[in-house]
Amino acid sequence: MKAVIPAAGLGTRFLPATKAVPKEMLLVCDRPAIQYVVEEGLASDADEVVIVNARTKQAIEDHFAPDPDLVALLRERGKDAYADEVERVGNLPVSFVYQDEALGLGHAVLCAADKTGADPFYVLLGDVLVPDNEMLPAMQKVSDQHGGASVIAVMPVADEEVDRFGVIAGIEVEPGVWKVNGLVEKPPAEEAPTNLAVFGRYLLTPRIMELLREVKPGVGGEIQLTDALDALLQEEEMYALVVSPKDGFDTGTRESWLATNNALAAKG
Numbered sequence: 001m002k003a004v005i006p007a008a009g010l011g012t013r014f015l016p017a018t019k020a021v022p023k024e025m026l027l028v029c030d031r032p033a034i035q036y037v038v039e040e041g042l043a044s045d046a047d048e049v050v051i052v053n054a055r056t057k058q059a060i061e062d063h064f065a066p067d068p069d070l071v072a073l074l075r076e077r078g079k080d081a082y083a084d085e086v087e088r089v090g091n092l093p094v095s096f097v098y099q100d101e102a103l104g105l106g107h108a109v110l111c112a113a114d115k116t117g118a119d120p121f122y123v124l125l126g127d128v129l130v131p132d133n134e135m136l137p138a139m140q141k142v143s144d145q146h147g148g149a150s151v152i153a154v155m156p157v158a159d160e161e162v163d164r165f166g167v168i169a170g171i172e173v174e175p176g177v178w179k180v181n182g183l184v185e186k187p188p189a190e191e192a193p194t195n196l197a198v199f200g201r202y203l204l205t206p207r208i209m210e211l212l213r214e215v216k217p218g219v220g221g222e223i224q225l226t227d228a229l230d231a232l233l234q235e236e237e238m239y240a241l242v243v244s245p246k247d248g249f250d251t252g253t254r255e256s257w258l259a260t261n262n263a264l265a266a267k268g
Contacts, residue, residue, distance in 0.1 A: 002115055003041030003122040003136075006108035007034060008054040008099040013253055022057040024126050026257065029264045032063060033251050036129045038094060044136035046122055048093045050115045052108045055098055066090040104222025110212040118206050120148065123225075125200035127252035129260065135248070139203045139241050142177055149237045150208070152180070152229075153201035155245060159189050165197035166226050168240050180238040185226050198226075199243055208232055 011023030018026075024034035034051075041049045053060055067090055074083035099111045109123055120143070122136055130136075139151040154168055169182035170193075184193060202225075211228040218224040232238065249260040 001046050001119050001121060002112070003044065003046035003049045003124055004052065004109060004112045004116065005034065005037055005041065005049060005124050005126055006052045006099070006105060007057070007060060007126050008052055008102070008108055010102070014257075022059055024057075025059050025063065026251075028129065028251060028257070028261055033129060033257075034060060034126055035063070035089065036131060037124050037126050038064070038092060040130050040133045040136065041122060041124055042092065043133035044122060045140055046136075048095060048115075050112045051094060051096050052099050052111050053096045055100070061096055064089060064092055064094040102222075104217075104220070104224055106212050106215055106223035106225040106228050109225055110209060110223065113209045113212075116206065116209065120150075120203060120205050123202040123204060127250060128200035129249045129251060129264075130201070130247060131249070131264065132247070135201055135241075135243060136203070139201065142239050142241050143203055146237060146239055148205065149239055150205050150229075150232065151203045151239045151241055153199040153243050154178070154196040154240045155199045155243050155248070156195050157197045159192075159195055162187060162189050162192040162195055162197065167192050167194055168196050168198070169193035170240065173239075176242045178240040178242065180233065180240050182233065183226050183229055185224070196240065196242060199248065205232070205236060207236065 007024050011018035014023050025032045038049045051060060067086060071083045071087050097111050097115060099108045135153060139153060143149055143151045157165060163186050166183055166185045167187060168178065168180050170178040170180040173179045208228055211231045215223050215227045218227050249263060250256040251260050
């Protein structure tokens with residue numbers, strides 16, 4: 001089972017900082033943001049993380065590549081703790097595929113199809129950090145309880161904020177678990193079926209890859225993952241796990257990135 005992390009975006013909200021440094025490599029406390037996401041994926045049932053990268057973002061690949069010369073130098077200088085960490089991160093089971101055109105999140109996920117094969121897989125959006133690594137196992141449990149169905153994480157948001165997110169429609173089948181019957185992208189507050197916004201963690205059946213090949217460009221001329229999820233709902237059941245705002249941290253804007261640094265630093 002694989003965990004897919006789309007990471008080919010330009011990071012325009014962080015310019016000029018991201019002109020030379022990928023947004024995913026910006027430091028959050030003691031490590032790049034993407035390392036949190038990789039480690040979360042590997043703390044689940046996934047045996048490998050597949051990063052969908054842009055060819056211009058070599059720094060991400062360098063971070064997860066072995067560097068025996070640096071390790072040796074650190075050990076010569078008595079910095080064994082640093083050497084151990086560099087060695088550990090450089091040997092994590094991480095591979096790369098490439099999205100050569102910015103054709104949307106759905107297209108980015110599709111770029112990993114050869115890696116995911118005929119198995120279910122996770123998608124982890126890199127703007128969201130879940131340091132306790134407990135969300136994916138909880139989603140897997142819901143899937144197992146419902147015959148291997150796809151599961152998405154959702155989070156309650158204020159009514160005045162629902163027009164910023166994709167939200168679900170459905171019914172609550174048990175505390176904290178909804179059966180999804182629709183997804184609506186950025187609805188006006190008065191038209192939103194719920195206030196449960198898609199959070200950036202997905203456990204998807206392999207059928208989604210076939211549907212992504214058939215999806216026509218949608219909003220912004222891009223291949224939207226939401227459109228493929230809507231199509232999947234016509235064929236398979238889908239569930240949503242409601243998570244708490246304290247379970248994850250957003251790094252998608254400069255303000256939220258700074259708040260996340262402060263929150264995680266305070267937690268020690």
